[in-house]
Amino acid sequence: MSKLLVVGTMAYDAIETPFGKTEKTLGGSASYIALAASHFDVEIGVVSVVGEDFEQQHFDLLSSKGVDLSGVEIVSGGKTFFWSGRYHNDMNSRDTLVTELNTLADFSPKVPENFKEAEVLLLGNLHPAIQISVLEQMNKRPNLVILDTMNYWIEHTPGQLETVLGQIDAIAINDEEARQLSGEYSLVKAAQKIQEKGPRFVIIKKGEHGALLFQKDEVFFAPALPLEEVFDPTGAGDTFAGGLAGYVAASRHLSFDRLKNGLIHGANLASFCVEKLGTERMESLEKSEVKNRLQAFKDLTHFTVELD
Amino acid sequence: MSKLLVVGTMAYDAIETPFGKTEKTLGGSASYIALAASHFDVEIGVVSVVGEDFEQQHFDLLSSKGVDLSGVEIVSGGKTFFWSGRYHNDMNSRDTLVTELNTLADFSPKVPENFKEAEVLLLGNLHPAIQISVLEQMNKRPNLVILDTMNYWIEHTPGQLETVLGQIDAIAINDEEARQLSGEYSLVKAAQKIQEKGPRFVIIKKGEHGALLFQKDEVFFAPALPLEEVFDPTGAGDTFAGGLAGYVAASRHLSFDRLKNGLIHGANLASFCVEKLGTERMESLEKSEVKNRLQAFKDLTHFTVELD
Numbered sequence: 343m344s345k346l347l348v349v350g351t352m353a354y355d356a357i358e359t360p361f362g363k364t365e366k367t368l369g370g371s372a373s374y375i376a377l378a379a380s381h382f383d384v385e386i387g388v389v390s391v392v393g394e395d396f397e398q399q400h401f402d403l404l405s406s407k408g409v410d411l412s413g414v415e416i417v418s419g420g421k422t423f424f425w426s427g428r429y430h431n432d433m434n435s436r437d438t439l440v441t442e443l444n445t446l447a448d449f450s451p452k453v454p455e456n457f458k459e460a461e462v463l464l465l466g467n468l469h470p471a472i473q474i475s476v477l478e479q480m481n482k483r484p485n486l487v488i489l490d491t492m493n494y495w496i497e498h499t500p501g502q503l504e505t506v507l508g509q510i511d512a513i514a515i516n517d518e519e520a521r522q523l524s525g526e527y528s529l530v531k532a533a534q535k536i537q538e539k540g541p542r543f544v545i546i547k548k549g550e551h552g553a554l555l556f557q558k559d560e561v562f563f564a565p566a567l568p569l570e571e572v573f574d575p576t577g578a579g580d581t582f583a584g585g586l587a588g589y590v591a592a593s594r595h596l597s598f599d600r601l602k603n604g605l606i607h608g609a610n611l612a613s614f615c616v617e618k619l620g621t622e623r624m625e626s627l628e629k630s631e632v633k634n635r636l637q638a639f640k641d642l643t644h645f646t647v648e649l650d
Numbered sequence: 651m652s653k654l655l656v657v658g659t660m661a662y663d664a665i666e667t668p669f670g671k672t673e674k675t676l677g678g679s680a681s682y683i684a685l686a687a688s689h690f691d692v693e694i695g696v697v698s699v700v701g702e703d704f705e706q707q708h709f710d711l712l713s714s715k716g717v718d719l720s721g722v723e724i725v726s727g728g729k730t731f732f733w734s735g736r737y738h739n740d741m742n743s744r745d746t747l748v749t750e751l752n753t754l755a756d757f758s759p760k761v762p763e764n765f766k767e768a769e770v771l772l773l774g775n776l777h778p779a780i781q782i783s784v785l786e787q788m789n790k791r792p793n794l795v796i797l798d799t800m801n802y803w804i805e806h807t808p809g810q811l812e813t814v815l816g817q818i819d820a821i822a823i824n825d826e827e828a829r830q831l832s833g834e835y836s837l838v839k840a841a842q843k844i845q846e847k848g849p850r851f852v853i854i855k856k857g858e859h860g861a862l863l864f865q866k867d868e869v870f871f872a873p874a875l876p877l878e879e880v881f882d883p884t885g886a887g888d889t890f891a892g893g894l895a896g897y898v899a900a901s902r903h904l905s906f907d908r909l910k911n912g913l914i915h916g917a918n919l920a921s922f923c924v925e926k927l928g929t930e931r932m933e934s935l936e937k938s939e940v941k942n943r944l945q946a947f948k949d950l951t952h953f954t955v956e957l958d
Contacts, residue, residue, distance in 0.1 A: 431835070527739070527740065528877070528878055528879060528880075530876050530878045531879075552859075552860075552873070554876060560949070561876055561950060562950060562951075563950050563951055568837055568838045568862060568871070569836070570838045571836060571839075599953075602953045603953055603955045606955050607955065639955075641869075641870075642870060643871055643951045645907075645910045645914050645948075646907070647911045647914050647915065
């Protein structure tokens, strides 16, 4: 079985949306990514850090999905990364109310021996120096390295970010980040400029407007499923990336076509993620539900215009 | 050959975008709709009004595309509807600088005899009373009546608009208008509410984010083609509607699948419209260009995820 190594945050979130709120729920990019990737036939290892307050039930949840947590450091006396946010009525924008880095502030990732030859490496949104240190710990170059980053690193650590960009295969960022990173408003031009920085594949996430995949002259678009209600968008982008990485790792094949399918699987899983608060929906998601909704994605986009 | 009757504005526009400007160019919904629909095997008739200043070259342009202009009233001494707008840097928002209704203020549409049995009727964005008067002039109910409207009529003439909605088959409006008309933020819920008002098919245009088609539980999404440069978005929505109406009229068949294809043809033609200022690109657009780009739409969205 292929291995997927995920480096990212494990957190507790307090989330408020127009539809509900929670004071403390499992969060963090690595949690969402692992839950999504666990839908594929792949061994998942997580490298992250938590505090002593991290609850056994959340370790158990991830372990029950087959996720290897030997790379998760527990800092004694430490507190787990905490994030709190409030969504506006349109659910497309949010205010961050609190960010407490806690144990994340001194995170020094250690890749477990059994994942140093992972086929796929997903570098979640973290300081570029941390991302580089993970790449350096690998015994062999993974077949596919996918990177996430954010405006903070684009602004504050551009040099180190450029270094990481030169060493990865794919980047998955949102439209605003792509514009900021490239200095181009057109996403087509932005994708070209970002490819020049290193990654062969550029994936631009547009939230409720879907996601684009670029490689040279090829472009593919995966829609977001139109939903009656978006309950909580937290983690949708990470779920998307986790589905993409999990699918590609399981298919053991790297091509534009495989990545296309990966985007669809990612979008499919993300459409579930937003249906409940936090990770709740992903915790109980069944194989049959996933499969049925893949058919909905086909119905949503396939057409038969004759070209003659 | 099927007949498509288009009721809408013919105008002169002054447009300013970050990429260029023009003091006076052919505009108006009926002009864009007719130019787009002329790519299909259908007889197109336009009902509109212009002033004495409307130039022969613009009549000639539309006539050369096979458009029947016998329903266009020329008001002696009158001036053609004039609109002026300036686009912001993101090209997604614009300021209207000038709106001079001129001859449009007293527009009383007269459907020519040879179009009173048209199979498809496209009611462009006009006062609902004008739209009703056109419906009343038809000798037989068209197979498909498509309506466009805007926030102004939703706010100021809600009663008359409800009357029109009860008499049409399809509505094509943008996302903000759909939300305003339905009072629902979710586009899925908005489409349900709007269907309850009459139209079987609800088409929601999201500009650069594509368009959605709803009928009961079915939904289809047509993406907008990602472009390196959007030169001028003016008329893109009308071009989309014209392509949709032209295709459906030519195919002489009314079904969800035909409308799906219609959306793709509409999105395809709209992707050309925005490449130059005003109607310039549509005036010179070749069949082969249209066909090649349809293939790009297929490549953009088709995938082969196995469901077993």
